[in-house]
Amino acid sequence: MYSGLVHAHSGLRWLVLIFLILALVKGISGWMGKKEYTDGDRKMALFALIFTHVQFLLGLGLYMMSPKVSFAEGVMQNAAARFYTVEHMSMMILAIILVTIGYSTAKRTSEALGKHKKIAIFYGIGLLIILAAIPWPFRGLGGGWF
Ligand code: HEM
Ligand code: HEM
Numbered sequence: 001m002y003s004g005l006v007h008a009h010s011g012l013r014w015l016v017l018i019f020l021i022l023a024l025v026k027g028i029s030g031w032m033g034k035k036e037y038t039d040g041d042r043k044m045a046l047f048a049l050i051f052t053h054v055q056f057l058l059g060l061g062l063y064m065m066s067p068k069v070s071f072a073e074g075v076m077q078n079a080a081a082r083f084y085t086v087e088h089m090s091m092m093i094l095a096i097i098l099v100t101i102g103y104s105t106a107k108r109t110s111e112a113l114g115k116h117k118k119i120a121i122f123y124g125i126g127l128l129i130i131l132a133a134i135p136w137p138f139r140g141l142g143g144g145w146f
Contacts, residue, residue: 002065009058019048020127027120037112049103056096091133099126
């Protein structure tokens with residue numbers, strides 16, 4: 001169960017990243033090119049939102065099971081334990097909230113330009129935070145590529 005969750009969470013990162021990037025590119029090109037907000041734009045933003053929400057749910061499950069999350073004394077002095085217990089979780093939740101606000105305010109905005117702008121800005125900032133909070137293998141935090 002635990003090992004399956006880690007693999008699912010690790011692999012889903014790529015879907016989260018790919019769909020956030022696609023939605024972001026559509027948002028920026030729609031904004032800059034003053035394009036219509038198409039059903040394709042809406043669906044891309046929705047897929048990115050769904051993968052991000054599922055990732056949140058898997059992360060929450062892992063947070064309760066992972067041996068890398070600890071509340072023992074000295075956790076703050078250990079870079080890897082502090083990363084998973086505090087930094088990864090809080091930065092990812094912030095990013096997920098930004099993506100959700102982007103989708104939700106874009107939905108409520110009536111003009112196409114405003115919709116593209118909201119997706120571009122909120123998804124863009126969310127994506128940067130997610131990239132910064134992933135335990136990429138070269139960071140020495142015990143994360144893999146898949
Ligand atoms: C978009 C959001 C997120 C992304 C892209 C993401 C990505 C990742 C990646 C790539 C790993 C390393 C997996 C490996 O070992 O290769 C990881 C581990 C972990 N994540 Fe996330 N995560 C996200 C959100 C969250 C959230 C919101 C939480 C907690 C509430 C969370 C909790 C954890 C935990 C506890 C681990 C360590 C699992 C273990 O190896 O025991 N993640 N995450
Ligand atoms: C505890 C977990 C979750 C929380 C707290 C959460 C929270 C939210 C919030 C606040 C919204 C914004 C609604 C709006 O203003 O449009 C939303 C939308 C959405 N969420 Fe989640 N979510 C969670 C898990 C999931 C999961 C697991 C999925 C998919 C399997 C999912 C799919 C969606 C979809 C499809 C929408 C957009 C609905 C629409 O078209 O307006 N969520 N969620």
